[in-house]
Amino acid sequence: MTCTEFLAMLDDMIDDSVTTGMRADLEEHLHGCEHCEVTLNTTRKTIQIYRSHEIYEMPPGLRERLHLAIMARCKKGC
Amino acid sequence: MATIQSIAGENEQHPDVALVERVRNGDVSAFDTLVRKYERQIFRIAQHITQNREDAEDVMQDAFLKAYEKLDQFQGNSKFYTWLVRIAVNESLMRLRRRRTGKMVSIDEDVETEEGSVPRDLADWAPDPEQNYTQTELHRILEKTIKGLPPGFKVVFELRDVQGLSTEDTAEALGLSIPAVKSRLLRARLQLRERLTRYFRKKNSPAAVGTADLGVEK
DSSP: OOHHHHHHTHHHHHTTOOOHHHHHHHHHHHHHOHHHHHHHHHHHHHHHHHHHSOOSOOOTTHHHHHHHHHHHHHHTOO | OOOSSOOOOTTSOOHHHHHHHHHHTTOHHHHHHHHHHHHHHHHHHHHHHHOOHHHHHHHHHHHHHHHHHTGGGOOTTSOHHHHHHHHHHHHHHHHHHHHTTTOOOOSSOOOOOSBTTBOOOOOOBOSSGGGGSOHHHHHHHHHHHHHTSOHHHHHHHIIIIISOOOHHHHHHHHTOOHHHHHHHHHHHHHHHHHHHHHHHBOTTSOOOSOOOOSSOOO
């Protein structure tokens, strides 16, 4: 397996949606290719970091504003 | 972070469907429950697309109001959240077009970029690299890094990887084909990885790209 072929399967590897046979091929490539191993590990870490740190937090007061807008809309007939 | 859609069997009713039914029968508090459940996610999607806090606030409000008004049009065969995302994405794009004085902005625009299709910076990361930054610095890094991606990439990454939607639900919510979602996701992941390497590389790794410019001194 070449690095390009490995890269084409990177998402499937990360999402754990590869067949057992394909996983064995991918792992065999990983054992001999430091670059692909780094790419896989750091891509996994990228996802994990974004998942565990919530950027763009909702400003306080926005929920209340929305609630009032919905209630106002409701008074017009809901 | 918990994923959005709980896994329900084919014959099992999604809890949102029951909430929608209650709203349709005049129970506004059920809509409040839906708002509380999805407000943060909708706000983030709006912020990713508009890149403007005020616009994102307005989009969130308009999207929920529109969903409330058009609830009769919601078909039970699609998931409430994917339907809501679609409304929010359209509202965000409209807002963006207005800001860009009518210039077409589309989520399904396929941006061909050299960057990110092949990893170039192959430096390994430090163990637990986020520990080297304060929370505020880390937030700035993550925000700055994702900001540079095309809107379609950011939203696909947000829905698939941060919110945990399936490829199929992401495609439905964004009106994209499944191969288009997959292609954007791979490129988004690789571009983010490449850009984060600037900040997270091991100390003795050679710099393959320009020095990180964040005003974050390390």
